[in-house]
Amino acid sequence: MRNRLERFLSIAALLCAVACAAPTVYAGDCRPTVREGWVRLPPTGPAAKTAAIMAGYGRIVNTCAMPVVIVGASSPSFGSVMLHETRTADGVSKMRHVPELRVAPDGSVTFRPGGLHVMLTKPRAPLKPGSRIVVEFALKGGGSLLGEFEVRKPEI
C-alpha cells in the first residue's frame, strides 16, 4: 500500500511540475507588449448614440521565449470586451468570437479593420477623441497584459 501511495505522490509531483510551472512562465521579466492601440469611434450622428459598439486595433508583440495564449479581455471603460475576427466568405463579411489567441515566441498578432479586432460594447461613459482607454488581456495560466488604446474619430 505504501508503495502505491508513494508512486501516486511522485506522479502527482511530476504532473504538478508540468502543470504548476505554467504560471511561472509569466513571472519573469519578459512579457509581451500591446502597441499602437487605438479605438475607432462610431460615426457621429443620431445613430451613434444607439450604436454603442466600437472596435479596437493594434498589435501584441511577443519578444519572449515562451508563447502566450490570450483567453479574454476586459476594460474598465466598457461593460463587455471580446476578441473577434472578421472574415469574408462568398462576399459576406461575418464576425466570429475568438476564444483563444496564441502569440508565438518572437511573434506578434495584429488587430486591424477587416480582421482581428477587439470588440468593445456597453461603454460606461461617452468617449472623446484623443482620450485613452485601457484594455486588459487575460492570459492562459494566469496573469494579464495591459494595453493603452487611443480613441480616434472614424476616418471617412
Ligand SMILES: [Cu+2]
Ligand atoms: Cu466584432
